[in-house]
Amino acid sequence: MSCSLKFLLPAMIAAIPLAVLAQSPPRAYPNVGTPLSEADIQSFDRMIGPEGKELPPGHGTVKEGADVFARRCEICHGRNGENGLIRSLVIGSPGKPYRGPFYGDERNGPSYYPYPTIAWDYINRAMPPSNPGSLAPNDVYAVVAFLFYWNGIIKENDVMDEKSLPKVVMPNRNGFVPAVPVYPPEKKPSWF
């Protein structure tokens, strides 16, 4: 008894701070699943939020972007993002972003989405479809610079990097309202 207490006590004392700090209830099925280390998570976590906090270091220019685009993107998206197999990547022109209306199909990513990081995140994770995730961070910054320039969002000499990209104000930044009904639902028609 005394022996087991001698061993248990230090463990109990060590466990107290953890128990106090833990926000969540203990596991119900601790034998199932494998803990992930920080290194594990870094090896797969590529999702980038609106503020760009997860953006990796890197940089790219409009000119570099034109080169990357011609090599990796043009085959589907067409020369300079136009007349390709899917809808145009360019609406508006340098210095003149498209500002709606958006009732129909006249929209593309740069003209429509609220945050500049969405372009980086999607291109980084999902492009090109034949080998998604194969673009280096510098290539992604460059392609985003290229697309933003031709859609009238940044200037020709602007450099996109992990600091400057999240600060770009997209033309449709204020084109969204929060989801309603909020969740849990308010007392409003759900088809509102």
Add this chain to the structure above:
Amino acid sequence: MDPNRSNRRGFLRQTAALAGVAAGAGWAVKGQSAHAQHVHGEPPRRGARYRVDHMTHYTPLQDYAGIITPAPLHFMQQHSSEFPEIDPQQHRLTIHGMVDRPLSFSMADLKQLPSVSRIHFLECHGNSSPAIHGSDDPILGLPVQFIHGMTSCSEWSGVLLSVLLNEAGVQAKASWLVSEGGDAGKFTHTLPLAKAMEDVIVAYGQNGEPLRVEQGYPIRLVVPGWEAPSSVKYVKHIKVVDQPYMTWNESMNHSVSRPDLGGKARWYHFQFGPKSVITRPSAGLNIPGRGYVQITGLAWSGAGTVTKVEVSTDGGRSWKEAKRHAPVLPKAHTRFTFDWAWDGQEAVIQSRCTDEAGEVQPSLAELTKHWGMDAADWKKNPLPRAIHFNAIQPWKIARDGSISDVLFA
């Protein structure tokens, strides 16, 4: 005669003969082509559309009974030109971000945890879109199929996402989660944490069998009652966060600007409103003659169960209650039937439903007004985008028994 053609005919004859021999040992094959036949009769055909960045299957709502959609006929919107080939032995579902214990689950892990099997509909946010009314490509199927057939209903088996989130220990400040699929397009969607904890299933089974590859094999999310893009297929990574991430598909393709919002769009659209459609008789089918006709269809709502279905056979002037057939389940298709005697005259038939929240399916006029739009907007070219479109669907029966779609007529 073109010699190639002649050869081809000869080849076809030989093939048919071989098929006949093969069939002689077992099933009788009627007709000329073994391929056109099915051991249980003519099978329902899914409608389909394939594009370079998109594949779509439309459920043949007109062709099956009850509420369960056979798995191969379940609708599909695949945001790529091919299906991922995922080795279930290698596939892992990770839960990380704002959790105390980041975890990885193998398929064996998921099947070891307490399981649920629940019947729920899924529906594409763009189902019934005004833009597809009037399409006439036969590869799409019949009108009720390509207009409304991006909804299906299955029994989904798996583990509740809340179980996995509890294991990972969600931190107090977390409020959303972002789910990423293992497909080439890395399909990603954001979900409020409260919904994730309520009834979301990490499903590995559909109608008693493993998920089909086009439905997300080996695992997918099933988010009951909400637009199907939330139900991420091939789900691989779930990141718990404290704000909506507005990823590419959800911000770009799954939102719509509306006049009633001053031309702005909602960040997200979640739950579906009450909706129903008569699946038989419907456009493209024929009523052979006057007399008894069973009207049947499906009704559903993201709010829960369907508490009432009504049918009108006089263009909406009067409504009578239809019979709802058991099982009537929350966030699932409900089968309804209505006995009718057709007098051989022109008629417009339609259905509307009420859900457990007391909401009634709107008419096109009500929906148009609600969205701050004008009836003339539906004549524009290109048409305005519309999602979560749940207007009552009228079918017009002509004196010869032919049926057409008259929603925008």
